Amino acid sequence: MSMYVFKDKQRKIKFYAKDATKENRDIRFYCPNPYCDAHMYICGVDGLSAAYFSANRQNHPHINGCSYGSPNNFNASEYDENAFDFENVLEALMTPSQSTIRKETPGPHKTGDPTKKPFRTIRQVYDMCKSFDPADTYSGVEIGQMIVDDRSEYMYPKGVFRKRIIEGQAKGQFYNSIKKEITISAPIKSRKYSFVLNAQGA
Numbered sequence: 001m002s003m004y005v006f007k008d009k010q011r012k013i014k015f016y017a018k019d020a021t022k023e024n025r026d027i028r029f030y031c032p033n034p035y036c037d038a039h040m041y042i043c044g045v046d047g048l049s050a051a052y053f054s055a056n057r058q059n060h061p062h063i064n065g066c067s068y069g070s071p072n073n074f075n076a077s078e079y080d081e082n083a084f085d086f087e088n089v090l091e092a093l094m095t096p097s098q099s100t101i102r103k104e105t106p107g108p109h110k111t112g113d114p115t116k117k118p119f120r121t122i123r124q125v126y127d128m129c130k131s132f133d134p135a136d137t138y139s140g141v142e143i144g145q146m147i148v149d150d151r152s153e154y155m156y157p158k159g160v161f162r163k164r165i166i167e168g169q170a171k172g173q174f175y176n177s178i179k180k181e182i183t184i185s186a187p188i189k190s191r192k193y194s195f196v197l198n199a200q201g202a
């Protein structure tokens with residue numbers, strides 16, 4: 001699902017789920033992925049949960065692997081946006097012992113809505129980032145300042161200098177067992193940058 005779509009095939013007129021009304025229910029919208037011809041429709045526009053777009057017509061699904069399609073499980077209604085803190089989520093993910101402690105004492109930073117779940121995995125944050133436009137904000141942080149992908153590349157003209165979620169692909173040999181390194185190219189289309197994950201580093 002996605003929190004935004006385009007009204008036109010050229011993907012020039014952006015349309016947000018939060019601006020949709022009941023009158024939009026039968027209108028076909030375009031997937032943000034320019035390579036995907038999914039027919040997207042607004043859902044939940046008259047319900048209690050947040051509205052979102054879905055390719056819910058049988059004959060017009062997303063292409064395989066489309067990040068706005070079924071692999072994306074983000075449901076805005078399930079998460080407490082106000083309690084989300086990108087830096088804290090990343091920190092918790094990278095320090096396993098601390099994240100275990102935090103699970104026992106929920107809400108150490110911002111006290112959130114107990115009926116909603118916090119972000120616990122990279123996948124959850126990634127899906128959230130892909131659901132929104134890179135220029136959008138989530139809990140006050142610009143999406144493009146959390147994820148580096150083809151959409152947000154323009155925000156990184158000289159490189160990526162802080163902790164970000166990187167959407168990339170393996171570069172040559174994925175894992176170098178001698179150097180204990182994984183190399184990826186990112187973003188996927190431009191492959192502008194190389195990132196090396198080194199197990200011996202730190």
Ligand SMILES: [Zn+2]
Pocket residue numbers: 031032033036037038062063066067068069
């Ligand atoms: Zn799609």
